[in-house]
Amino acid sequence: MDTMPHLSVNRSSKPNCRTVWLISVLVGLLAIHTYANDVLPVPQQVSLSANMDSQQLSISWLAGAATTFDLVILRTELDETVLSETVSVMVSQLSGRHEWNWTSVEPLECTSLSIKIRSREGQTTSEWSNTEILQGSDLPSEENFQIFPLDKVVPVGANTTFCCIMKEGNQFGKIRYGNTDLISTRLSRRSYATTVFNQGLSSSSGSNVICYDNTEQLITGVAVFVGYPPLPGDFVCETRDLTSTVCLWNERRDTNLYKSRGTRYTLNNRPCALEWSRNPQKEYRVANWEGKWTLVAVNALGQYSLTDSAKLSHRVNPVAPEHLTSVVHALNATVLWQLKYDGYYSLALVCQVELTSQGYKTKHTFTGVGLRSAVLPDLYPYEDYSVQVRCGAQQNFWKWGSWSETISFKTSSLVPESPDMWVWMNKDYTGQVMWKPLTRRQSRGLMTGYEVTLWSPEEHLQHTEIVPLDIFAVPINLTQIATVSSDNMVMATVTAKNTEGVSQPASVLIPLRLTDVDPLAVSRAVYTDQGFSLFWQSDANATFAYVVEWCNASCKWNCLVDWINVAPGNTNVSIESANFQPGVRYNISLYSSSSEAPELLQRWQGYMQELVPSSPVMSLLTTQQDSDILLSWEQIPLVSRRGFVLGYNIYMSSGSQFTLLANLSDPGSRSYKVKSMPEGSYKFTVKAYTSAGEDTGATASIMLEPFTDRLILEILASLGVTALFLVIVTFICYKKRQWVKKAFYPDIPEPKLPGDWSRSQAPLDVKPPHHSLVHMVERPEWDSSKEALVVIPEEDEDEDGQGIGEALADTDEPTSLRYYNQVVDERPIRPRYPDSSDSSASSLDSARTDVTYTGIQTSGSFVFQLDSHGSSEGHQPQADPSFCAGGGGGYRPQMQSRVVSDDTGPASPNPYPDPEAASGGGYKPQSSWQMDSPVEDGEGGSRAPSLGSPTSIASTQFLLPDGEEHTEEKRQPSSSAATWLTNLLSSTKP
């Protein structure tokens, strides 16, 4: 090839010689080619060597010096190319042959393979060698159903190709891996292959690859194991007997390959004969100490090596001490043991003794050459102990050896410890001596009982009581021991007894004086996770200890108290007890504890946990105070408070709704006033609250009544104002009486009579009929359209109040009814002095006259009350004709309009039968009608209507009593202001 460009250059430079030269070159090239064909050797003696497990095919051949070869591998039966590759292969120095290895994807058993080789040098190749065939298992001579590879072990994640060779005459069905059907390819007439990719861990018994025929009745299969190569660790070797070697390691990863496929180990190239175990901790013993070790772990997927080296003296791990024994006393014990190997007796050992008592373990360490015993101090008497021992090398300590077997022993008894005692005193010199039961350790032997002694040093009296084991409190009465005096004291002593003897006495000095001296202040104790935390001031020079005592605050008599002792110098302590209960107030007292009597130093109160009060406030009362409502209550009993009461919430409830009226933050509050409440019904709820919340509340109701006192006051005030007004009016009228007189009561001019007509003419034979009296009868059948007295209710008086109304309640008609003559214009009798403007103004205009008259009518009614028939009935209305007739002395208007209308209708159907009564004593007009109009009592009142009678004029005048008025006043001393005014006016009349 290199010559070709060269040839082209020559041809262009020498064209004459071109043909000859070209021929020469071609001949030369032909000669070279011919030579090459003759030189490249055809591979000879091709040999195949197959490793079925590794699926590797080794091919060797002879081919002289050739180094490059073309290899072709075909599936023989289907003539499919598996491999076609040019490879460079050197001659093996050992065999003198060319050798090349090929690993097949499929198992080599799957089908027959044909291999042929030729030499190559550049583009020049030799002839192909003879084809060599690697026989597969699908030969017709092998008719069985087969599958390959058999029981293979592969690493996790590997891809594995399986092939299935069908039984002669059967058709291929499918290949399954576990529960999965796989896609298969045909390799030969009977052989089918499939590949499983990225295989996961198989089960410990392997994953199954199953080949089915087309009927799925005939199957064959293989198991494939997927796992990991070995990975040992923590490899170390030591000695236990100072001679041999024990190597230890563990498997850091489960290979998932077990039994025959499990990991095999070699130590220093010697197989370790280990029994199969799933325990990852491995141990192998070698008879001597080699100082350096190599561990190799191997399985089907790989191997792993570990090394270790050490001196023997640095790797001593003693075996457990043997044959332990003990020598036991009350407060100590000696443990003895033996060493297994003689070499230990000259070895400096450190040994650990583990002591176990009541579940608690303590370790004591001892050292010594060939150590074989240890003394255990500070043991409790009459206590069960168990002991075990282990040792290690004191120098170049490697590790503790194994624990020995455990031995147990019990220490001897001693007299018990002194009991922890305390005294509770009531206020009457009784109380109880208490002590805490001794624990098993404090008992220090088999307890037999307690002894309580009361001793009065002054009076040398002693009282001793033997107490059984299950009693821890004895009642006492100091008055039986000593005389009560402020100087006397009684010493209470408690001792404990067991089989070994009596304990030291515990004593408390009890003064014979009031013991329950309350401290100046009671603090609050706060409960935390550690209990009640208490702090107090302490004198720096104080050498006494303290006793902190606590009990239920609601207990007052022989209380079950608990206590703890506090060492001198301490100024704080936290008390905790399993008996603390939420919602219970505890009194916690600090006492000095010395040779003298205990002295109360400080007191606290506290709750382990505050709860809402269990009951509401007591005796909730509601009281009306005018328009205010006073709520009052009593505090909740201490037992029910269950917390410090912080205050009270006052609610007003309406139905199910509560309205907060007030929050009383003073826990001492006992009342609350709800002010200015309108009349009505109210319900109030008072709830006390602690830090835990409100209680259920106490409820009280109240009906707020009208405030009657105020009403009375208002009435009285109104009356007072009215009276004052009348006084003022009266006073003004008095002062202005001339004006009043002119305005309201002008003088009636004397009638001017032109001549003595009265005498010359016929006597006036007009007599007022006896029935001209006002006959006030209310008759429903009366036609009100006719002339009559019209009843007008007096509204003003109705408004005056009930007092007056009640006074008139028994009347058929109220006295305040006013009667007006509505038919004044129809009066038939005209004044006889029509020229008198004054008279006409006052008499003809009856309406106006009536108004004026009305104003005075009140006095008329009072005058009516002057009825001689009895003042008790003076307030009775005059509507009753019989009453009026009986009275005879009352005022009666002299104008009787009914007189005119008698013939039109009976205004008075029941005329008075007694004409004398009708004309009887009464008021007379101020004018001198008496002279001009003499009244004939006997007749005038009972006959014809009083035509032209001056009585019609008289009705516009004030009616004043005649000379009998003084008598009337005597009969009615309580004359009204109108009467007084009338009299006053009368007296001023000229």
Next chain:
Amino acid sequence: MAARRTRRITGPDVSRSTVARAARIAELLQYECSILLELYREKESFTADILVDGRLVSVPPPSSQLDTRDKLWRLHSALLQCRSLLDRAIAREEEELGGGKKGDYETQRKVVKDRLSYLLISTGELLKTAGGPALLTPNLEGLEIDGPTTLFELKLWVHRIFKEVDYWTKMAITTLEALPSVIAKESMMTTRVRSTRSARR
């Protein structure tokens, strides 16, 4: 002959209770064996209809001509072979496929093995009552007691053994349930023979 054999049955009540107890054990074993098969198929991804060719246990063929003792002997012998096969299967499985974490399958396998032993004790008592040999040793001749060589075939072999135990458990139930009526009938025959002999005297 029948009369002679029946006389050897010591009381129908005892036999009936023993038969009933054996039947209850067989029923329990059958249930436990079905669970074992299910667990094994799940473990090995075998389908329920996986091919099982031929019986492993070798006993004389069943016949209506067989009397109670022969039926009991045939059953007892088959169960003995089952237990031998099962023991061997468990050993081979542990040896070549075991070593992994023990699970429900291994527990159930032991349960079945123990229950089969109880059933064998019960059928042995019945066989003894029926006049059979006091102690039978399993005839392992012809049994594929060593099993195959490849692991997959070993698994199939274990499965076959479990199926065999299941089959013979069902057979035991059928055989034992048929026994009480036979015993009663033969007890009546025994009474007749005695009555006849008494009458002849």
